[in-house]
Amino acid sequence: MDRKKVCIVGMGPAGLMAGTILLEQGFEVHFFDHKKAAGRKFLVAGNGGFNLTHSEISETFVEKYNRPYLQAAFQQFDNQEWINWLSKIGIETFVGSSGKIFPVKGIKPIEVLSAWINRIDELGGIFHFSHKLADFNEKEVVFTQKSSNISHFYDFLVLAMGGASWKKTGSTGEWNNILEAKGVDCKPFEASNSGFELKDWSEIAQLQGQTIKNIEVTFNATSKKGDIVISAYGMEGTPIYFVNKEYRKNPQGCFSIDFKPTKTREEIKEVLANAKNITGGLKKLNVSPVSIQLIKLRTSKEEYSSPGILAEIIKGMKFYPSSLRPIDEVISTVGGISMEAITKNFQLKCYDKVFVCGEMLDWDAPTGGYLIQGCVSSGYKAAMSISTFGKG
Numbered sequence: 001m002d003r004k005k006v007c008i009v010g011m012g013p014a015g016l017m018a019g020t021i022l023l024e025q026g027f028e029v030h031f032f033d034h035k036k037a038a039g040r041k042f043l044v045a046g047n048g049g050f051n052l053t054h055s056e057i058s059e060t061f062v063e064k065y066n067r068p069y070l071q072a073a074f075q076q077f078d079n080q081e082w083i084n085w086l087s088k089i090g091i092e093t094f095v096g097s098s099g100k101i102f103p104v105k106g107i108k109p110i111e112v113l114s115a116w117i118n119r120i121d122e123l124g125g126i127f128h129f130s131h132k133l134a135d136f137n138e139k140e141v142v143f144t145q146k147s148s149n150i151s152h153f154y155d156f157l158v159l160a161m162g163g164a165s166w167k168k169t170g171s172t173g174e175w176n177n178i179l180e181a182k183g184v185d186c187k188p189f190e191a192s193n194s195g196f197e198l199k200d201w202s203e204i205a206q207l208q209g210q211t212i213k214n215i216e217v218t219f220n221a222t223s224k225k226g227d228i229v230i231s232a233y234g235m236e237g238t239p240i241y242f243v244n245k246e247y248r249k250n251p252q253g254c255f256s257i258d259f260k261p262t263k264t265r266e267e268i269k270e271v272l273a274n275a276k277n278i279t280g281g282l283k284k285l286n287v288s289p290v291s292i293q294l295i296k297l298r299t300s301k302e303e304y305s306s307p308g309i310l311a312e313i314i315k316g317m318k319f320y321p322s323s324l325r326p327i328d329e330v331i332s333t334v335g336g337i338s339m340e341a342i343t344k345n346f347q348l349k350c351y352d353k354v355f356v357c358g359e360m361l362d363w364d365a366p367t368g369g370y371l372i373q374g375c376v377s378s379g380y381k382a383a384m385s386i387s388t389f390g391k392g
């Protein structure tokens, strides 16, 4: 019997996972990308801390996804399954101190990608680079290559073209014109996992490049502990990225920083009141020198010298964002194909042979391994849905 042919468009982690699973299930799989190589953004992710996933337990891991379909996909292919799968292709991982999962020391990001591509090669996957999606219908997908059009008939088509940040990696988001023209509901792209640009920042900018450790950021009812980095325009860091969603809901709002989450206001006030002077009291409380500088720049002399008022400021200094960073610079985007446009099988409602996975769908999750996990889980889910339909 002829093998069913699947065309995968986009060779990021979502498309590579969908295609690998389909090859393992016996499909003929063709991978397409408009770049000359696979996984450019995956490699960029590897330049910083390469968080492949997180070690958090399933019950709380799923809460990091704001969409039930992503939660269900995670339950079908969770962090442990992904870690086991990586191990199968020779990539061992370890849990870092923050619970994030990294490749073991000595394994470079390019080696993770190469092991994956080798696995696809072994399984007989066929790669087509420099192919840009131009159009598709119920049975045919068309690409532009240089200036000519090339079309492929397919039994199933998987779209995995990513979000719209770091365009130089290939994730341009241009595909939304093609999908919108076909009546697929696409939400506008917005920055996620982004730094904040802050109002009245010029004075604080002198502290740029410095890290403030072990603070807690709160925006509305959302809080996150961690470290922040001061930049020329505002702040970056995991707790800042975590509260982005609150800013998108309320762009006029503000967030607060608790510089001493382990102590109550009363405890801080007492230490400050009993110290020789305020700066000595802050040092006794282990408030870092950079935090002290920031606090000094943001308080009047009267506020700084009053233990009660200062304790209150330390527990909740307010900052007013003016915007998120430009989309092209951020770690991930929200927006893209609406979750309303797909079924629980990650199949487009208006094209039943076309499946979608990864960041091109409108879901959100914090950085720290949850993004790549969401991409591979949704890729796995799309592949298993095709496998079920393909056999049926």
Ligand SMILES: Cc1cc2nc3c(=O)[nH]c(=O)nc-3n(C[C@H](O)[C@H](O)[C@H](O)COP(=O)(O)OP(=O)(O)OC[C@H]3O[C@@H](n4cnc5c(N)ncnc54)[C@H](O)[C@@H]3O)c2cc1C
Binding pocket: 009, 010, 011, 012, 013, 014, 015, 032, 033, 034, 035, 038, 039, 040, 041, 042, 044, 045, 046, 048, 049, 050, 051, 052, 053, 131, 132, 133, 160, 161, 162, 163, 165, 166, 169, 170, 171, 172, 173, 174, 175, 330, 331, 332, 357, 358, 359, 360, 367, 368, 369, 370, 371, 372, 373, 375
């Ligand atoms: C600086 C940075 C650091 C990050 N760090 C982490 C981290 O540590 N942990 C984590 O979990 N996540 C991290 N991420 C996020 C993670 O890399 C992405 O969420 C993930 O790569 C998205 O995977 P994807 O497969 O959906 O899409 P992508 O990886 O964006 O891949 C999409 C592919 O589709 C191709 N494509 C696009 N349009 C077309 C078209 N029209 N025709 C043909 N091909 C097309 C692109 O060339 C690309 O190869 C980071 C991202 C950045 C930018």
